[in-house]
Amino acid sequence: xxxxxxxxxxxxxxxxxxxxxxxxxxxxxxxxxxxxxxxxxxxxxxxxxxxxxxxxxxxxxxxxxxxxxxxxxxxxxxxxxxxxxxxxxxxxxxxxxxxxxxxxxxxxxxxxxxxxxxxxxxxxxxxxxxxxxxxxxxxxxxxxxxxxxxxxxxxxxxxxxxxxxxxxxxxxxxxxxxxxxxxxxxxxxxxxxxxxxxxxxxxxxxxxxxxxxxxxxxxxxxxxxxxxxxxxxxxxxxxxxxxxxxxxxxxxxxxxxxxxxxxxxxxxxxxxxx
Amino acid sequence: xxxxxxxxxxxxxxxxxxxxxxxxxxxxxxxxxxxxxxxxxxxxxxxxxxxxxxxxxxxxxxxxxxxxxxxxxxxxxxxxxxxxxxxxxxxxxxxxxxxxxxxxxxxxxxxxxxxxxxxxxxxxxxxxxxxxxxxxxxxxxxxxxxxxxxxxxxxxxxxxxxxxxxxxxxxxxxxxxxxxxxxxxxxxxxxxxxxxxxxxxxxxxxxxxxxxxxxxxxxxxxxxxxxxxxxxxxxxxxxxxxxxxxxxxxxxxxxxxxxxxxxxxxxxxxxxxxxxxxxxxxxxxxxxxxxxxxxxxx
Numbered sequence: 001x002x003x004x005x006x007x008x009x010x011x012x013x014x015x016x017x018x019x020x021x022x023x024x025x026x027x028x029x030x031x032x033x034x035x036x037x038x039x040x041x042x043x044x045x046x047x048x049x050x051x052x053x054x055x056x057x058x059x060x061x062x063x064x065x066x067x068x069x070x071x072x073x074x075x076x077x078x079x080x081x082x083x084x085x086x087x088x089x090x091x092x093x094x095x096x097x098x099x100x101x102x103x104x105x106x107x108x109x110x111x112x113x114x115x116x117x118x119x120x121x122x123x124x125x126x127x128x129x130x131x132x133x134x135x136x137x138x139x140x141x142x143x144x145x146x147x148x149x150x151x152x153x154x155x156x157x158x159x160x161x162x163x164x165x166x167x168x169x170x171x172x173x174x175x176x177x178x179x180x181x182x183x184x185x186x187x188x189x190x191x192x193x194x195x196x197x198x199x200x201x202x203x204x205x206x207x208x209x210x211x212x213x214x215x216x217x218x219x220x221x222x223x224x225x226x227x228x229x230x231x232x233x234x235x236x237x238x239x240x241x242x243x244x245x246x247x248x249x250x251x252x253x254x255x256x257x258x259x260x261x262x263x264x265x266x267x268x269x270x271x272x273x274x
Numbered sequence: 275x276x277x278x279x280x281x282x283x284x285x286x287x288x289x290x291x292x293x294x295x296x297x298x299x300x301x302x303x304x305x306x307x308x309x310x311x312x313x314x315x316x317x318x319x320x321x322x323x324x325x326x327x328x329x330x331x332x333x334x335x336x337x338x339x340x341x342x343x344x345x346x347x348x349x350x351x352x353x354x355x356x357x358x359x360x361x362x363x364x365x366x367x368x369x370x371x372x373x374x375x376x377x378x379x380x381x382x383x384x385x386x387x388x389x390x391x392x393x394x395x396x397x398x399x400x401x402x403x404x405x406x407x408x409x410x411x412x413x414x415x416x417x418x419x420x421x422x423x424x425x426x427x428x429x430x431x432x433x434x435x436x437x438x439x440x441x442x443x444x445x446x447x448x449x450x451x452x453x454x455x456x457x458x459x460x461x462x463x464x465x466x467x468x469x470x471x472x473x474x475x476x477x478x479x480x481x482x483x484x485x486x487x488x489x490x491x492x493x494x495x496x497x498x499x500x501x502x503x504x505x506x507x508x509x510x511x512x513x514x515x516x517x518x519x520x521x522x523x524x525x526x527x528x529x530x531x532x533x534x535x536x537x538x539x540x541x542x543x544x545x546x547x548x549x550x551x552x553x554x555x556x557x558x559x560x561x562x563x564x565x566x567x568x569x570x571x572x
Contacts, residue, residue, distance in 0.1 A: 007375050015363050086361075095359040098325045099376045099416075102345035273288075274327040 004109035005116055007101075012113070018079045024073035026121060030128055032079075033065055037132045054137035055229055059148035059259065060224035063244065065129045066155040067222045069121070073159055076117060077166045081179040083110065083168030094274045107266045110167055126152055154221040154246040161218045161254040164261040171265045190215050214261075217253045221246060275302040278424050278455055279324060280340075286319050286479075293319040295479040296333070301424065301457060306450050308470035308487070308512040309459040310565060316479035317459040318356065325353055338423075343363035349377045350475050352417030353426035362402035366412055369401055370419060377420045387415040389444060394504055407438030415447055424455040431465060443468065467561040490564050494531040497540065497549050500553035501527075507549050526553070 011019045037056060055064055087093040096106060126149075134140065169179040169186075190213045198206035210216045223244040286294040294316040298307030299309055303385030309317050324335050326344045358442040360369045370384045380494065388394045391411040394406070410430060417425055417498045427446070431439040446469055450456055450562055460466050466473060466487075473490060474482040504527065511520050511529050521528045537556040545553060559567070 003375060003378075009374065010368070010372055010375070011361065014361070014368055090361060091357070091359040094355065096376060097327050097345075098344050098348065098353045099356060099373050100349035100351075101376050102326075102343070105345075126385055267556050271329065273322070273329055 001112060003107075004105055004228075005112045007053045008083070008109040008113040008115075011208055012079065018082065019073050021079045022117070025079070025260040026071050026124060028075070029069040029072040031126060033068065033132070037136065041147070046244060052152050056132050058133050058137045058139055058145045058223075060232070061133045061137065062148045063222065064152040064225050065125060065132075066151045067225050069125050070155060070158055076121075076159075077163060077183070078176070078180065080110075080114065080166040081170045082176040083113075084167065085174060085176035085179065086246060089172040091274075096205060103269045107167075107262065107269060110260055110265075111164070113150060114163040114167065115160060118156055118163065121159060122152055122156040123153060150246045151222060154251065157251050157254050158218055158221045158260075161214075161258045161261075162222075164217070164258045164265075165214055168265045168268075171268050187215055193265065211250075212253060214257050217250065217257060221250050275304075276431065277301065278303055279335065279337055279339075279457075281320070281324065281335045281483050284320065284335060285331045286316075286323055286328065287331045288390070290357070293479050294323070296482050297476070297479070298333075299474050299481065299484045301455065303423070303455050305472050306456045306470045307458065308352055308459070308464065308466035308473045309457065310466055310473055310561075311459075311476035311478065312461055312569065315476040317476060318428055319479075320476075321459060325351075325355065325426070326542060327355075350423050351426060352420065352422035352424070354410075354413045354430060354434070355428045357394055358413035360401045360405075360409070360412065360416075363400060365400050366397050366404075366415075366457060366466070367397045369412070370416055373419055374403060375415045379420045381469060383419050383421075386542050387418050387529075388412075390418065390448075391415045392441070400465045400470075407441065408443060410434060410438065411445070413572075415441070418449070422454065424447060424457060426459075428459045428532070430458070453514050454497060463560075463562040463565055473561075473566065475568055482568050487490055487561065490568070495556060495558040496530045496557040497537070498530060498553065498557065499527040499551060500525060501544070501549050501551045507544070509547065510547060 053062070065232055087096070097103065099193065128144075133145065137145075139145075166179065166183065169182045170176065172252065173179050173182055180201075190210065193213070194206050194210045211220050225244065228244050277300050282298050282299070284294055285292065296380070297316070297320060310322070311317050319328055323330045324337075326342075326348060335346060337351070361372070364372070366388060367384055371381055372383055373379075374384065385394065385397070390399050391414055392407060393411055393415065396408065401409070408458045414427075414430070417427075431442050432445070434442065443465070444454065446458070450469060456469070458466060458470060470487055471480070471515060472485065473487050474488075475481070499507065504522075504525070507527060508520060508522065511517050511527070515530055516535055517529045519530045519534045537554060540556075541551060541554060
């Protein structure tokens with residue numbers, strides 16, 4: 001396992017483009033979250049300090065930070081897609097197999113890399129949130145701090161699921177740019193299907209079904225946090241009460257998709273003549 | 275003899291096109307094999323199948339004694355297919371280290387093999403800065419990293435300039451001299467003739483011949499003749515049962531033998547008959563002529 005991971009890390013870290021993209025996908029969210037936690041003066045008229053609004057309180061911070069950080073997964077998605085695309089365009093995939101890597105090992109080395117970077121990202125987010133939280137939060141009891149850390153698990157699963165989808169698309173179309181375009185097309189298809197189902201049934205049923213779709217199920221792991229922030233400001237407003245928790249079945253759905261994506265990538269490679 | 279690769283009734287179809295048709299042959303340890311065939315005769319496809327990058331349609335093949343999986347067997351094989359494929363952004367050393375990781379070989383081999391192909395002084399240059407000849411040499415170094423039991427080369431001199439071709443051939447000869455089994459696919463006949471002891475001839479995916487190069491056609495060679503009395507000579511040869519056919523072209527008579535005959539005996543015989551030769555050459559068919567004969571007949 002370590003051999004396969006090392007193999008892929010060498011391929012990635014010696015490539016300048018992917019090194020920069022990896023750097024961006026890890027450092028940029030850190031930077032933005034860190035800045036947003038500072039006092040931001042607006043030309044002396046007023047200052048914005050998000051910490052004052054209570055958004056950095058435990059346990060809310062876990063939700064908020066993972067939600068925002070997840071958006072930067074798109075940078076690493078480019079890396080994932082190009083790590084397949086490059087193997088095809090350099091024909092190194094063929095050479096790797098000839099040199100004695102099995103097709104299974106090839107897919108696994110990519111998958112381990114995805115898990116590895118998702119884990120690093122999760123750990124970074126954990127440490128950062130903990131620091132900011134300890135600094136701003138009004139509650140510092142251990143019990144409250146570890147409450148809702150399931151958002152971190154959701155974040156981890158979300159990254160793995162999304163990158164596995166990118167891996168499959170990369171294997172499918174062999175070219176990085178097309179694979180990303182395909183991702184966008186898939187996003188549109190999901191919403192079109194949603195529209196069609198809604199037309200023939202109700203919005204509620206459509207939403208329920210849509211929650212099983214690959215992209216939507218990955219997104220749904222960590223819900224939109226603003227209603228939650230608003231509800232803390234106006235606790236009695238019934239309209240703002242919303243189910244934002246991470247549910248076990250949501251994680252199971254995404255894990256099923258992930259398994260399917262990896263399996264299909266392998267099947268695709270196995271069937272293909274290079 | 276110890277078999278290294280055994281292919282049994284291998285067939286590969288691409289849609290309705292049959293690239294390899296019911297092919298069987300065995301590669302034994304210690305010989306230098308050539309796979310000959312015109313472009314599109316299924317050489318690369320056959321190699322692709324045994325190298326785990328092309329899926330077979332029917333038949334089977336086994337590496338060594340058939341006990342290891344193909345990808346594990348490939349760790350004991352060195353192979354280059356068509357063009358050298360490496361990561362352009364990595365240096366020669368980095369690329370070879372990656373191959374070491376895949377094959378499970380110690381890094382110490384890297385410099386040794388780079389030295390063998392004469393790339394040691396360029397070891398820290400990126401692959402994309404290499405010329406085609408250097409890329410091909412790097413590919414050979416990479417194929418040799420694990421000191422393979424068999425080296426498979428598919429058109430190794432394709433697209434190289436004369437110096438490049440010469441360098442590659444010298445390297446191949448050095449490796450063959452060490453007793454490594456080599457399988458060389460090529461459409462360049464002189465290349466195969468120069469280095470191979472055994473040959474497999476393919477056409478349209480089917481095997482026409484496999485065996486030793488010198489036994490490829492049961493032939494006793496031919497004489498090329500010119501004399502003072504051409505017409506008498508032709509008449510004499512036509513009546514002689516030792517010759518199966520006579521051709522005349524631009525005043526040069528080519529007489530194909532039915533049985534072995536020494537040139538001195540032949541010369542003496544003609545002299546006694548009153549024919550004086552002005553030109554006498556005894557030759558065996560070159561591989562090219564044999565090959566063309568084989569591929570034309572069927």
